[in-house]
Amino acid sequence: MSIKLGIIGGGVMGEAILSRLLAQQVYRSDQVLVSDPQAQRREDLSQRYGVNVTSDNGVAAEAGEVLLLAIKPQVFKAVASNLSQDDQNPSASETLPLVISILAGVSLGKLEAVFEHQPVIRAMPNTPATVGAGITAIAPGKTVTAKHLQVAKTLLGAVGEVVEVSESLMDAVTGLSGSGPAYVAVMIEALADGGVAAGLPRAIASKLALSTVWGTAQLLQDKQLHPAQLKDQVTSPGGTTIAGIAELERSGFRSALIEAVQAAYQRSQQLGK
Missing domain, CATH: 3.40.50.720 (NAD(P)-binding Rossmann-like Domain)
Structure with missing residues (x-):
């Protein structure tokens, strides 16, 4: 053949x-x-x-x-x-x-x-x-x-x-979806570490972190929700989630992800030279 x-x-x-x-x-x-x-x-x-x-x-x-x-x-x-x-x-x-x-x-x-x-x-x-x-x-x-x-x-x-x-958009794709799984893996690891810091056993914290990320992605896709919509649905006035989000904002969580995509995009451009 x-x-x-x-x-x-x-x-x-x-x-x-x-x-x-x-x-x-x-x-x-x-x-x-x-x-x-x-x-x-x-x-x-x-x-x-x-x-x-x-x-x-x-x-x-x-x-x-x-x-x-x-x-x-x-x-x-x-x-x-x-x-x-x-x-x-x-x-x-x-x-x-x-x-x-x-x-x-x-x-x-x-x-x-x-x-x-x-x-x-x-x-x-x-x-x-x-x-x-x-x-x-x-x-x-x-x-x-x-x-x-x-x-x-x-x-x-x-x-x-x-x-x-x-x-012209391929280097941007590389920075987002090509390198993105590593960013998500770091986020899952950090979520699990946070659970351990709060007293959860490592195995349970890891399972909760992974399932939370997996389930959230599936929910956003199946329901065709904008991420901001889901975030608003989960946050109640004076509640636990808005307290956590406020800390993410203080720590520059969004900016860090944006900069990660930009850095990978620029590296992809360098590799092509």
Whole structure:
């Protein structure tokens, strides 16, 4: 069976997308080839998912339908040097795979310079993709068609929601939803620590913190509430919640989150230079 999906990079996000694609039968294991420089990682992926593996990125780049770039942006230049399409015939571009890149900060211009005759889509998923609860923003390149977009949305839809944005917003997406799970994890940890400080056992405090964040997000989504509406519903005059919110405001909680998104956004821009 010919290879339809090539993945360069078998790390956490590459594996997350791979596992969901196989689970949802978007691709069969024998239709996938994963390239990774680490022999142990290749063996693990082969045994766990039954996919083809290689250390040769060029082989993965010859996939029939889609090439997924899931490497770290810092190594893109080194990987790209072995993937130049300069010698290929532009008239054969329809037979070349759609390139989907999840590299933070690597622009469509840089990607299209390497994959000169191929349609390229820049994407930014986040780590909840590993459990199918992610959200991915995509920005299409100049030769991407409606068909290519549908392929990308089907592939990335296997790990959660997909939204389309202009490329000028991709660094902002990185700062918010790409890095956001880490901010939420820190918040959950801090909530649990607060519970422990108030006398709760660690296990109970952790469970309460996690369930509170999970349930609140689900409530906001299901009821289509603005966060301020839910906040107002929970706060009663002179009550416990407004006392806690007042302390959050005094401590600059909102500003800290805004600045975190801005810092990650600026770092994403730096990575692309």
